[in-house]
Amino acid sequence: SKGKMLNDCGSGDDYDDIPDAHMRKQLESDWPNLTSRAGEIKKYQEFWGYEFNKHGTCSMDRYNQDQYFELALKLKNQFDLLNILRNHGIIPGKTCTVKDVEDAIKAVTAHVPNLNCIVRSSQRSSHIM
Numbered sequence: 001s002k003g004k005m006l007n008d009c010g011s012g013d014d015y016d017d018i019p020d021a022h023m024r025k026q027l028e029s030d031w032p033n034l035t036s037r038a039g040e041i042k043k044y045q046e047f048w049g050y051e052f053n054k055h056g057t058c059s060m061d062r063y064n065q066d067q068y069f070e071l072a073l074k075l076k077n078q079f080d081l082l083n084i085l086r087n088h089g090i091i092p093g094k095t096c097t098v099k100d101v102e103d104a105i106k107a108v109t110a111h112v113p114n115l116n117c118i119v120r121s122s123q124r125s126s127h128i129m
Helices: 021-030 041-054 065-078 081-087 098-109
Strands: 117-120 125-128
Touching (some): 021 065, 041 065
8 A cells, every 4th residue: 555645744934954065065976966967066055955845844853953864864775776777787778667767676675665757748758756
């Protein structure tokens, strides 16, 4: 059975810019804003703020903002997603289905990811989010 989507549980403005330079560097490396260049810290802060306001606010009764990002980095580093996909034959340029991606991730994590395919009209190509 599918669980409840945990999105937008706060006021929409719960994020505080991350002041810790070490944490920013770690996030910039491991949770980058792919639409920005390295070092564009204002855009990165906006990106991390969006993610925290959308998802992190749903765990604020258990984890503060720092703990949320620490946990996100820990989980990201526990499961090397690109390696998981590669090991299941899912590589750039090769056609695959959403089910192929779900099955590959479930085989390693024991959980089915929540994937959505979207089409960006400006690029006319599908992306998995």
